[in-house]
Amino acid sequence: MTYTTQMDAAKKGIITKEMEIVAKKENMDVVILRNLIEEGKVIIPANKNHKSLDPEGVGEGLRTKINVNLGISKDCCDVEKELEKVKVALEMKAEAIMDLSSYGKTEEFRKRTVEISPAMIGTVPMYDAVGFYDKELKDITAEEFLKVVEKHAEDGVDFVTIHAGLNRQTAEVFKRNKRLTNIVSRGGSLLYAWMELNNKENPFFEYYDQLLDICEKYDLTLSLGDACRPGSINDATDASQIQELMILGELTLRAWERNVQVMIEGPGHMAINEIPANVLIEKKLCHGAPFYVLGPIVTDVAPGYDHITSAIGGALAASHGVDFLCYVTPAEHLRLPNLEDMKEGIIATRIAAHAGDLGKNIKGAKQWDDAMSKARQQLDWPKMFELAIDPEKAIRYRKESIPAHEDSCTMCGKMCSMRNMNKIMEGKDLNMLREDD
Incomplete structure (x- = not known):
């Protein structure tokens, strides 16, 4: 029997080789794992073109995984230096590498990273679009945005961050409810600008079915981005954030109908007492889909130490059910992290992930x-x-x-x-x- 995606296989009762590998790593019955994938509560990001992948599962009942953000930018465009970071991150047991490249030889860096990495690879195609087409943001068409997504999928990335929840309705809520730090998501701010400049709907929302076509073709996992994540303690759990989350819940169901795997991205900056409620809200509104958070960063006043502020929030979030932590380095808010910053961020986030696993009684955590x-x-x-x-x-x-x-x-x-x-x-x-x- 054939299948298109891990979710499609799970719904058909098929146990894939990726499921077998993940079940063994997690010391979990593979049938239980398959059922969780069918329900959308666990994902195995595994692009058909990522040949070097050693698959990992993300979601309910599994170890909390960590992601490391890397990539070249206009100010720091040395491909070899970033690839050295990739190799060190892999040695330090990161389960995911997210390529946030936005300038220069983005395709070369992405392909070489996919080629050498047993860890899952994520990207934000929106970052790549301006450089890929060498056009001003407002002049890029909806069709061109989707073509960049397909290019990343062809190159073998396992998941893509797509800010599809920032539609015209969400934008209106944002305009009516003033924030201290507006929209701090880079991809979200670019999409908002494109929508305002062109007076059009978010292309990833308007043409979501075409996006799902791409995901289904390559078994590309959707990481539904939080364009309206709070960038300050003041803005946490506000109307914009919750409005977007409701839209993401609806988009999750549409993706599952097409057997496309989904995880939901979350905050962001947030006071420590708000974290448990935010995890509960995401799991409720997004139907138990895996939750992937940046931090949360629990205070705004510690530049140079945000690997610590995020580890505090990440440990609490993971203990309450967050499934995937994006690392934060000491360089957050200040500059592109160097190799030592990256190492500190990885260790802090791994500590937070393991502390969370202890809190939610993940099998094997206490034995360590x-x-x-x-x-x-x-x-x-x-x-x-x-x-x-x-x-x-x-x-x-x-x-x-x-x-x-x-x-x-x-x-x-x-x-x-x-x-x-x-x-x-x-x-x-x-x-x-x-x-x-």
Whole structure:
């Protein structure tokens, strides 16, 4: 029996090789996984043209995945430097790479990334359109926007961010409800400008069926973008954000009718107390579709430390049911991240994802922490380094300050609680002041 997409296969009762791989990774019964894909609650972004892909699942009951944003821009257009970041991100176990290239050799970077990456690849075709056609934004036609999407699909990207929920109705709600930071989504702001300059409907909303044709052809997953995501604490959970989310829920059902896989993108900047309600609202309005968030960034006043503000929000969001976290680096709001920024962002986001998995009792999450705790109790330093989320940093810190006694560290020395409790529990004496025999 043939199938067009992972969702189509699931509806026909077919277990694909991608489902088998994901089920094994997640220690989940493959039939349960197939049922969740059929319901739209789990996706496996897997473009038919991405030959190097090692598939991952995103959604209910699965480990929280992380995405790393990369790409060339007009100010930083070195393809080789960005490809080096891709390789490091893959080494650091990112499950997704999102190519946000907006200038220069975008096609070369995209194709080379797809070729080498076992991680799923996402793009925002809207970013590429101006450079692809070498035309002013207002002069690009609806047909041309769709052609860029198809080009990205042909090149093998697994998911695309499409801001289809910013239609004329959403735009009117935005105009009537003043915001502190207006529209901060880059793709959303470009689409809003195009709509205003041409006095036309959002082409991705107006020609959504043609967009679905492309997605069905390549098994391209739709990441329905949040053009109206809040860019400040003040704008969170406002009328524009919720209006767009309602439209995205309707577009989700239309996509599922065509067996197109969908995830929903979310905020953004948001006070910590609003995060649980936002997850609940998305899951309700978008029918349980996987939720993909940037952050959320829980305060606006920490430029240079937004990997921390987002990790705080991301951990809470993941614990309440968010399925996919987009990393944020220390360079957020300031500049294009360099390699070290990227590393810090990845580690912070992986910590947030795992903390969320502990909170929602994902299978296998607690066992990792238990293994680390056991290694600490046994003062087994090699095992601690092996289990660390960032072994390189843990080893470096240990080497920078060598203790007099190998079974301790330079913070506690012979007062180490683990060391002393082990001795007492074994019925041994303590030699706090004497030299060891």
